Amino acid sequence: MxxxxxxxxxxxxxxxxxxxxxxxxxxxxxxxxxxxxxxxxxxxxxxxxxxxxxxxxxxxxxxxxxxxxxxxxxxxxxxxxxxxxxxxxxxxxxxxxxxxxxxxxxERLLAAHRERRHEAEAALAMGGPEDREGPSAGSLAVARAARVGLGMVPVAGAFAAALDTDRLAEGADRLRARFRSQEDAQLVLSPERxxxxxxxxxxxxxxxxxxxxxxxxxxxxxxxxxxxxxxxxxxxxxxxxxxxxxxxxxxxxxxxxxxxxxxxxxxxxxxxxLGPFTEAEARGLLADKGVRDEPVVAEVLRLTGGLPVLVSTLAESGPVGPGEVGDPSATAVDRFLKWERDPVRRAAALAGALPRRLDEDVFRSVVDGPEDLAGALFAWLRGMPFVSERGGRLQYHDVVRAPMLRLQRLRSPQGWAERHTRLAEAYGRRRTEAEAGLRPDELWADEGWRELRLGESYHLLCARPRAALSDALADVVTVCAHGDDAVRPWVRLLAEAGEDADAEAVRTWGGDLSEALAGGGLAGLLRLLLGRARGDEPWRATAWALRADALARDGAPERALEEYDRALALDPALVRAHRGRAVTRGGTGDYEGALADLDRVLELEPDNPWNVILRGEHHRLARHHDEAVADLSEGIRRNPASEFALASRGAAHERHGDLDAALADFDHALELKPDYAWALARRARVWRGLGDQTRRLADLDRALALQPDWAWGRCERGDALRVTGRDAEALADYDRALELDPGYASAYASRGVSLSNLGRNEEALADLDRALALNPEYPWAREQRTAVRHRITEA
Missing domain, CATH: 3.40.50.300 (P-loop containing nucleotide triphosphate hydrolases)
Incomplete structure (x- = not known):
């Protein structure tokens, strides 16, 4: 016990x-x-x-x-x-x-959230394929809201939106297919839910x-x-x-x-x-710390205005007589430290205020003196009342730190710049060490690396505000690819550095970017950046591409295409823009345009297996069977663990009638990713072709257990139930599909057939009319409507 x-x-x-x-x-x-x-x-x-x-x-x-x-x-x-x-x-x-x-x-779900978010960021940073789980209005809604948890997802919205209205087999939803299950997708897209x-x-x-x-x-x-x-x-x-x-x-x-x-x-x-301490409260604190001499107490009350953090700081320093309270022209900082007699400690306290967050390694890089002395000074600093410890690092109270920074900046501008440069170099060395084992495309997806980059950028902005601002804004643009949570610390950094260095341009950028992010999300922030660009910033092309990504996510493909064009006019070799434009074009049904863009992507970035897989998928969507199989097979050769490429090739084989090859690919994809809902639903089509209705329904049941709010999957299962004579059960799936996607023509047509099978011909005719109103070029629906009209006439 x-x-x-x-x-x-x-x-x-x-x-x-x-x-x-x-x-x-x-x-x-x-x-x-x-x-x-x-x-x-x-x-x-x-x-x-x-x-x-x-x-x-x-x-x-x-x-x-x-x-x-x-x-x-x-x-x-x-x-x-x-x-x-x-x-x-x-x-x-x-x-x-x-x-x-x-x-x-x-704890389990939080760990999964961190892991899946890292996987998604890493995959998207290297330009992953436009993975899909089939068309779903629910998925599209999540994609459009994705800036909450995955604002960096490029152009998923437009791609999914266009394909959702096309053939049942041509579903596309990039967001969900990146993950092992529906839960994984939600953990990244809408973690709070x-x-x-x-x-x-x-x-x-x-x-x-x-x-x-x-x-x-x-x-x-x-x-x-x-x-x-x-x-x-x-x-x-x-x-x-x-x-x-x-x-x-x-x-x-x-x-x-x-x-x-x-x-x-x-x-x-x-x-x-809360307001400042009353005089009685301040006197009580001073008395408790042994400060009772009236002239000293009066001076402390005058200096602090009753602010508890300052009263506590001065009380801890233990002034013992009125002779120690002189020099009325001294700055507030001099008064905070006046009763600390050791000049080494005074200098260490001032130096320790320079970093926003302080650990012993950072402290040693800014404090002069031997190693053992630095350790002792750091231990002393940890006990100061204006210093708090959070997550293993020290942080000065803002009320004390601000005048300490102001004192050092005004007293010695050159010393200020030199010390911040030294701190920036220290952070830069640690950042370089953190890059070991990370690919260049993984750096910005790594939170630890980003934190070190933040520290380095802060001190560069303090040392040389005008020179460092352009690089800091470029970092803001780059980190936009990783979502609101990732960009928020960068915006805060600009505001803090501008204030601490008294750099008006930096301070203004920080405040304005903060307002833009709060009011308009990443799209608003990028709009502000681009609106103020002089015209020579190296980050403008990336910013246009990221803004196009946001527009495509929000279901505005035409505007997105215009901004991809702007990005490429500035940088014709920008892979992100070519790939984003390709996917957006594919989402509007312009497969040939998408393939032209993807050819260019492969010229610029030939070693990325996702690029060849993505081109293979677009060949599949364009019904270029041989080209699709060739690209997808090459992608699988380069990346045998790509369950997406295997499932996409399986779908190509299934449409071409090669059911054995399709089944082998889907089986392999599901070995790699057992909870791959789209692969399960597409394998169900293979079972349909092989006449195995039992396995068809089993795969669709599994797919919908993983992704219940999936209109395409619901319609597929409704069809499987209908062909086995279970029309009453099929109606429930069709109803749910139409709740999720009220504009789903195929679901109306299929429901109309089931209603007719159940003798409800007038309702059936209404559904088939609705299907043809949504998609006039729908021959199966037209045939079924003719048959239902015939039944009504005969009756």
């Missing part, structure tokens, strides 16, 4: 917390709330702490967390270290695990074992743009499931709650606005 005695860390924490001064009313309100059952109308489910930087929001939130733990709560704390909802769930899950509550299913219900289920299980679950979301001014809509959904709707009533959420940021979103829910939340 474990010991019931407190650990050393717990005892130290208790002693430190005993000195917590101020915020008595806020702490008391939170503590009282935990004494009320959730059913009590006085109980509040949401607390929002807000106030300016330096007023002690984070410290209060951490204190509320301790109060919750003392009440037996399970707690989790997240701050700006998370860049999206899945990352927030990862932090919550890990912290609960430390407290003895494992969310195993959520998959992960949130699991989180709520896990929370419900934990809620039975603890009195309270408290989630604390700090620095909400940065995380709120993506966490706030999700939190509102989770707390006020049942869209994702039920949230246990004994969950309490604490948010903390610089701004009050968004009344447009939360205004009507004032009866279940409490605002905790």
């Amino acid at each position: 474990g010991s019931t005695r407190p650990s050393m860390q717990e005892l130290i924490g208790r002693r430190r917390r005993a000195g917590f001064v101020g915020r008595v009313e806020e702490r008391a309100a939170f503590r009282r709330n935990l004494e009320l059952p959730p059913e009590d109308e006085r109980h509040r489910f949401l607390f929002h702490v807000h106030g300016d930087a330096g007023v002690g929001k984070t410290r209060l939130v951490r204190e509320l967390e301790q109060i919750a733990r003392e009440a037996g709560a399970l707690t989790a704390y997240a701050d700006e270290g998370v860049a999206g909802v899945p990352e927030a769930m990862t932090v919550i899950s890990r912290q609960f695990a430390v407290q003895g509550r494992r969310f195993r299913e959520l 998959v992960l949130t219900p699991v989180l709520l289920t896990e929370l419900a299980g934990a809620a039975d074992a603890v009195p309270w679950i408290v989630l604390l979301l700090d620095t909400y001014e940065r995380t709120g743009p993506f966490l706030d809509p999700w939190l509102h959904d989770v707390m006020t709707t049942d869209r994702h499931g039920a949230l246990p009533a004994n969950v309490v959420v604490v948010t903390s940021g610089q701004h009050p709650f968004d009344t447009a979103r939360w205004g009507s829910f004032a009866d279940f939340r409490t605002d905790l606005p």
Whole structure:
């Protein structure tokens, strides 16, 4: 049995917390709330702490967390270290695990989300094939919303949209086929939809074992743009499931709650606005730290304005007499460090403020002196009250860091530039080391590499803002290929570097890009970049291609084609633009144009097996049997593990009537990827040709179990049921197909035949009329309508 005695860390924490001064009313309100059952109308489910930087929001939130733990709560704390909802769930899950509550299913799905997202980013970075699972209006809707979780997916929307209205056999949905199952696809395309219900289920299980679950979301001014809509959904709707009533959420940021979103829910939340310490609170903190000399206390009150972080910093330095408070012309930073007598420590504190995030390796690169001294200084710095530790790295409080940066920049512009250059070089060396084992196309898909690149770019912008801005904007364009979550830190980087370096151009770009991203997503951000381009930026062609990708995703293929043309006018050798234009042309039925583009892609990038596979697929869609089989076979030779190429070649063989070859290819593809829904559905067509209706239905059942919201698959199974005389069951599949895609001509025609078989000829005629209205060139529907009219006449 474990010991019931407190650990050393717990005892130290208790002693430190005993000195917590101020915020008595806020702490008391939170503590009282935990004494009320959730059913009590006085109980509040949401607390929002807000106030300016330096007023002690984070410290209060951490204190509320301790109060919750003392009440037996399970707690989790997240701050700006998370860049999206899945990352927030990862932090919550890990912290609960430390407290003895494992969310195993959520952990599994989060791990799968990270793995599948990495796979998708890596595949798309190298220009993967336009994989497909068949036409589906539901899939297309996901594709159009994909910027939430996979904004970098090129041109899937237009391709799927056009093919969805064509022959049943010509389905295409690039997004889903990249993944092993429907769950995998959703984990990348709409991770919140998959992960949130699991989180709520896990929370419900934990809620039975603890009195309270408290989630604390700090620095909400940065995380709120993506966490706030999700939190509102989770707390006020049942869209994702039920949230246990004994969950309490604490948010903390610089701004009050968004009344447009939360205004009507004032009866279940409490605002905790924070201002500076009152004089009594500040004096209490100083007295607790042994600072009681009135002239010293008066000077501290004057310097800090009651800001808790500054009061605490000056109290920790321990001034002992009025003689140490002189020099009224000194800067605020000089006063923060005035009572630190050691000049080496003073210099180390200033140098440590230069990086946005600080670990010991970075610290050693910017602090002069022997190795052992640097280690001792870093250990000292970790104990300073204005420094917090997050994820193994140190971060200065903004209220202290900002004047420290300003002091160094103004006191020695040359020294400022030299130190930031040294830091940029240190990050650059670490970035180069991180590239080992990564292909060039994998770098931007690797989060660790991107983080190092961010650090390097920040210090280059601080050292030489004008010279570094062009490269930073080029990085923004490049990272747009990896989605909103990936680009958001880059936009924040520009805003922070512009502020820290007092570089107006950089600061303006950061603010404007942030507004564009928030208001118009990646397309809006790219529109701003291109609208302000002077005309000589090397990134313009890529930006036009990425904007074309976004337009194609949103179902605007003609506009997308125009912007691909703009990209290629600037850079005729841009593979991304040629490949994107090819897929968009294919999506509109212009297979010959698509093949011309793909010929050019293969000239420019002959060693990428996906390119030859993609051309083979377009030959298949264009009914060029020999060319399709030749390209797909070459693609399989280069990449024997490509289940997509095998399934595509199988489909080509099936249409050509070579059922044995088709069956062999589909079997092999399904060995590689057992949950490949499109391959299962297409193999079902082989079983149809071989007269094996039992296996046909079995494959379609498996495919729909993997992808239930698949209009094409539903229609295929409806047809399989109809030909075996099970028309009543077939109607259910046709009905569902038409719910998913109201413009699905084939589903109307097939349903009309089943209705006629059941004696419902008037309804059948209406469905067949609708099918022909949608697709006048539909001979099978015309034949069936003639037969139904004949039956009606005979009756």
